Amino acid sequence: MDSTDQLILRELSRNGRMTMKELGEKVHLTGQATAARVLKLEEAGIIDGYTIRVSKEKLGYIVHAFVTAIMHEPRHQKFLDELDRRQDTVSRYFKTSGEGCYLIECHFPTHQELDDFLNDISEFASYKVTIAIQQYGQ
Template sequence: MDHTDKQILYYLQSQARISMTELGKCVGLSQPAVTERVRRLEEKGIIEEYRTMISPEKIGKHAAAYILFRTRDCHAFLDFCRSSPDVVECYRISGEHNYLLKVTTDSTRSLEEFGNQCDKYGTYTILIVMSSPIEHKLLIPSLVATSVLAESE
């Protein structure tokens, strides 16, 4: 992956709906050339998918929490998590707990109800999100930093 590929990723991660023509202008390539590079990045699995970011609050999800979970019955717990519309992320982790969940609900009362449903699967600690001072960071840094990275390779 060269500097141009990193530039392409930089633009796509913050504006996935950018046209190939506009993307080509941003990185100094023709539309066919940038389209081919994007296709290769997709084929290599570097670009996994394109998504729409939805505001949880705008769809009535006003409460978010991270839940540290310890269970002995991983299969049943994971089945529960997969079927729950409140679980938006699930990670297998090391240490005292074996799972970390991100849960979004309409209220803290609903978070409590979710916890009650979890009781039969093991023990947990609910960490309610107060705010998100860093909501989402880009994986490919700014173009200035990308230039520095390219020079160091």
């Protein structure tokens, strides 16, 4: 991990579909040398994969919420199954220490759907909801 590798990570973060030739020009290497470095970063697990940023807003999911769940019971599996079943709304979730047991990042088309979600999980957990009004970074 030298400064060239850091630059590669920064450029690929900005455009992960850049050609190796183009990326090579940015870091002053040939496409072949650049591809070799990228392969190493992949093999080291530093580059964990390539994705797209999907605009949830453009897809009509305009409610962006973070739900902190505080579990009622020690058995969490049915709760986690519910989260996995809702892949359309639940984009990521974390087991946490601190306030709650889980922090769930989710997107909904309307507040009604958020309400439905909260009703569903209230079987397993109490919750606190934080609504994201504006996102910065990334």
